[in-house]
Amino acid sequence: MSAPEGTNAVEVRGLSKVFNAGRPGAVEALVGIDLVIRPGEFVSLIGPSGCGKSTQLRLIANLTEPTTGEVLVNGKPARAARLDQDYGMAFQQAGLFEWRSVTKNVELPLELKGWDRAKRRARALEMLELVKLSEFADHFPWQLSGGMQQRVAIARALAAHPPLLLMDEPFGALDEMTREHMQTELLRICAETSTTVVFVTHSIPEAVFLSTRVVVMSPRPGRITDVIDVALGPERTVDTRETEAFFARVTEVREALRGIQPADVEPDIEQVVEER
Amino acid sequence: MLALLLVVGVWELYKLIGPQDGGTIFGWTILPRANDTAMPHVWEMLSRYAQPENRASDTPILIVVLQGAWFTFRIALTGLALGTAVGLGLAVLMARFKVVERGLLPWLVLSQTVPLIALAPLVVSWGGRLHVGEFEWPRWLSAAVLGAFLAFFPVAVGTLKGLTSTPLASLELMASYAASWRQTLFKLRFPAALPYMVPALKLAATASVVGVIVAEISTGLAGGVGRLIIEYAREATSDPAKVFTAVFGAAALGLVMYAIVTIIDLVGMRNRPREAAE
Numbered sequence: 001m002s003a004p005e006g007t008n009a010v011e012v013r014g015l016s017k018v019f020n021a022g023r024p025g026a027v028e029a030l031v032g033i034d035l036v037i038r039p040g041e042f043v044s045l046i047g048p049s050g051c052g053k054s055t056q057l058r059l060i061a062n063l064t065e066p067t068t069g070e071v072l073v074n075g076k077p078a079r080a081a082r083l084d085q086d087y088g089m090a091f092q093q094a095g096l097f098e099w100r101s102v103t104k105n106v107e108l109p110l111e112l113k114g115w116d117r118a119k120r121r122a123r124a125l126e127m128l129e130l131v132k133l134s135e136f137a138d139h140f141p142w143q144l145s146g147g148m149q150q151r152v153a154i155a156r157a158l159a160a161h162p163p164l165l166l167m168d169e170p171f172g173a174l175d176e177m178t179r180e181h182m183q184t185e186l187l188r189i190c191a192e193t194s195t196t197v198v199f200v201t202h203s204i205p206e207a208v209f210l211s212t213r214v215v216v217m218s219p220r221p222g223r224i225t226d227v228i229d230v231a232l233g234p235e236r237t238v239d240t241r242e243t244e245a246f247f248a249r250v251t252e253v254r255e256a257l258r259g260i261q262p263a264d265v266e267p268d269i270e271q272v273v274e275e276r
Numbered sequence: 277m278l279a280l281l282l283v284v285g286v287w288e289l290y291k292l293i294g295p296q297d298g299g300t301i302f303g304w305t306i307l308p309r310a311n312d313t314a315m316p317h318v319w320e321m322l323s324r325y326a327q328p329e330n331r332a333s334d335t336p337i338l339i340v341v342l343q344g345a346w347f348t349f350r351i352a353l354t355g356l357a358l359g360t361a362v363g364l365g366l367a368v369l370m371a372r373f374k375v376v377e378r379g380l381l382p383w384l385v386l387s388q389t390v391p392l393i394a395l396a397p398l399v400v401s402w403g404g405r406l407h408v409g410e411f412e413w414p415r416w417l418s419a420a421v422l423g424a425f426l427a428f429f430p431v432a433v434g435t436l437k438g439l440t441s442t443p444l445a446s447l448e449l450m451a452s453y454a455a456s457w458r459q460t461l462f463k464l465r466f467p468a469a470l471p472y473m474v475p476a477l478k479l480a481a482t483a484s485v486v487g488v489i490v491a492e493i494s495t496g497l498a499g500g501v502g503r504l505i506i507e508y509a510r511e512a513t514s515d516p517a518k519v520f521t522a523v524f525g526a527a528a529l530g531l532v533m534y535a536i537v538t539i540i541d542l543v544g545m546r547n548r549p550r551e552a553a554e
Contacts, residue, residue, distance in 0.1 A: 085453060089452040091448075097468075098547075098548055098549065099470070099548060108453070109453045112455045140549075142548075142549035
């Protein structure tokens with residue numbers, strides 16, 4: 001499953017994306033994006049609404065096609081990587097299937113891969129243990145809190161042990177306490193499974209706490225304006241949030257974002273859905 | 277139950293105060309006649325169930341109506357199954373290919389404007405000419421087809437709406453797992469469409485009963501409750517309570533079909549959150 005040594009987890013070259021190309025109302029969502037993510041990195045994409053960070057994630061996921069440029073995931077073209085289930089994905093809404101039990105939700109990607117029942121079940125329970133929800137295995141999604149639902153979604157995304165996890169504001173709908181708890185949990189889970197993560201957020205502390213690198217983006221047209229290394233080390237706990245180094249990085253990211261005018265595009269171009 | 281008592285109350289009240297020969301307003305007869313021939317007492321209808329169908333027989337009319345209802349029930353159930361299968365098939369086709377939806381949907385709507393009574397003899401004659409090997413087209417099958425003709429429409433429209441209302445995020449999730457269209461259909465679209473399909477099926481269940489009863493009447497198929505209604509209606513002047521026994525039989529039949537779908541609903545949705553019930 002994992003790529004040969006030296007292969008980049010994600011490689012983006014000369015990427016651009018134009019919505020409604022050649023028609024009135026064309027929107028340049030992204031221009032000239034180059035980004036290389038090495039295995040084991042945790043990279044956050046941060047920027048104001050409309051900077052194309054979600055679009056970039058969707059391009060990596062091959063949920064939409066680039067206008068120009070190429071995306072390699074695990075050394076393969078994005079489409080091939082998607083077909084091979086080389087990544088797992090989590091969205092802002094947990095998006096659990098309400099008619100499936102928690103275990104069955106986690107089993108979904110394995111079912112689609114054609115695993116047999118016993119193997120699926122065993123892996124799902126293993127994943128639920130990882131996200132500390134074993135005792136809720138037979139519950140249904142609506143019986144869980146928002147944070148628990150999001151943990152199930154993470155378990156589902158990682159069930160097939162993909163080397164890459166793509167997350168689109170997964171904690172955006174959670175309250176602050178739950179959110180910080182989930183961040184610590186996410187770091188633990190990723191460390192235990194040695195998963196590379198690309199994480200879209202608009203929270204500066206969240207980006208700094210989680211990431212090895214923070215990619216700062218600006219709108220109109222969406223582009224990368226800065227990449228900030230967050231050298232806080234691999235061991236990050238609740239106390240990390242109160243260190244001088246943490247504050248220094250938060251300030252650095254905030255200053256990088258300062259010069260950027262928020263886009264006043266309505267509707268938010270990240271919400272623009274292409275005709276499929 | 278309370279509603280039922282209310283209806284009985286209103287009926288008897290009208291009998292009490294209503295004009296015996298109908299009310300006339302500006303020369304038009306508008307108010308129904310309240311005499312015993314047009315509106316028999318409720319207790320007369322009920323006691324009629326215990327009496328035999330006619331002088332030549334000694335089985336109570338209750339048994340006769342029940343037998344007729346059972347006969348019609350089986351045909352209606354066949355019609356509902358047939359209609360549901362066709363409706364689901366059409367809905368899947370329309371959900372899969374936009375072209376099919378555009379081309380087919382107007383025709384489906386048009387099909388429902390054709391009067392069933394006009395269609396019934398045609399179906400019977402087509403069926404009669406159909407011979408596949410040993411298979412002979414039975415007459416009751418024509419009635420089932422007509423039931424299906426009414427039943428498939430709500431199923432097709434409701435299911436189509438359900439299949440195309442799948443949340444985009446869920447569809448993207450399936451795409452991120454490289455799920456095939458078929459996998460997406462059965463693991464996501466259909467389960468997500470269930471809340472849309474249940475009301476459609478309830479409509480279809482009652483529609484299939486109506487279809488079969490109309491078919492029985494217009495094709496002269498004997499043995500069912502539709503036939504009984506027509507026969508008893510002829511005796512309305514001499515035995516006014518009789519026709520109501522058959523009418524209630526038909527109504528009860530519709531309720532039973534509705535109940536069957538409700539049970540399917542409860543079983544299918546047992547694990548879903550129930551906001552409406554709270």
